[in-house]
Amino acid sequence: MLFLHGFMGSSGDWEGVAASLRGSFRTLAADLPGHGASVGLPPERYTMEGAAGAVLGLLDGLGVGRCALCGYSMGGRLALYLALRSPGRFSALLLESASPGLEDPAERAARRRADEERARELEGGDLEGFVGRWYRRPLFASLARRGELAGELARRRLRNDPGELARSLRGMGTGRQPPLWGALPALAMPALAVAGELDPKFAALARRMEREAPPLRAAVVPGAGHNVHLERPGAFGRLLREFLEERGLE
Template sequence: MLFLHGFLGSSKDWQETALRLGGRFRTIAVDLPGHGASLGLPRECYTLEGAAREVLGLLDGLGVGRCMLCGYSMGGRLALYLALRHPGRFSALFLESATPGLEDPAEREARRRADEERARELERGDLEGFLQRWYRQPLFASLSRREGLIGGLVRSRLRNDPEELARALRGMGTGRQVSLWRALPALGMPALAVAGELDRKFAALAREMERLAPPLRAVVVPGAGHNVRLEQPGAYARLLCGFLEEGGLE
């Protein structure tokens, strides 16, 4: 099983999830370009396509011919890209708060400009201030319901390099991603798209993906927002394990 983290995260984000699987699977978690220890890479790596090449190269180096994908947010977008572009390498797809991108060019350009402004904020060097502002976005409002959760996230994210994060945001942000919506009907593997009930935007996106891609099923988790894994870890683990068992992947 290959785990792909979201923006600002790292491979360490998946430690608890991997433990909850009880050793039934070989698990691989990577640091995506600009995150954790994946620093100073060639410029072409800081794109969705470049990150996909890096992931495939890693799997080749480990002798993994085929595996399951599990991705959150930015990592979910990358997971979907890999599943659609390299279907022979992956057996199933588990998405958390993920999107196929923005289909409207004007909306994509507006998002690219917003990502560029955030990248410039990061380059000013005040990573803690950036993180505090990031987690005050409405998208993450439900995180404040659990005491200490945002503080813990900020402390863990401070291990990242802000200039590297800026490179990743410029190259891998939603504004730079080519839309995958039209490719969705070609998805040919078992897939589950999970979103939190309190994250109405991504819950709606999951249902729309379900409508367009018959192998994909959408599940909305009560009491969770954008980060289902942190806000409802038990429900998240049950969904992941249940998905694997239903798909005959054990």
């Protein structure tokens, strides 16, 4: 099973989830462009298409012909892109707090402008200030109730190179992603869209994906916000294992 992290994350974000699957699965986790060890790359890598090519290249290099795929937030958007563009490479798909993109061109343009402003903030060099502002957004309100977890998450994010994060935002932000809603009915594998109860925007997106893609079902986790696998690791792990067991993938 291959795991893809969110913005400012790294492959290490999945250590707990991956550990829960050991004995049943060989697990892999990738550092996406601009994160972890995937830095200093050619410009074309910092796009959805370029990142997808890098993921497929990783699987090819390891001799993995087909695997299950799990992605969180930005990594979930990439996971859905991969599942729709290269369906033969993936046996199942789990999306955590992920979106098929923005349908309205004006909304995409506004998001690109917002991401450009954030990229310039990052290039200003105040990564600590940027991380603090990022996690004060309403999307992450539930983390404020989990002080120790929020602090640890912020410390991990400070390991990033702010210039590399800026490149990621400009190339892989939601405003740059081609919307995938029209392709959802063609989804050809078992899929689960997970969202937190305290993240109503993404819970609604998960339910809409369930209506529009017959192989996909939605699951909303009580007491969790945007980052379900860190806020409610036990519940997330159970959902993942049950999803795989139901489909005979263990």
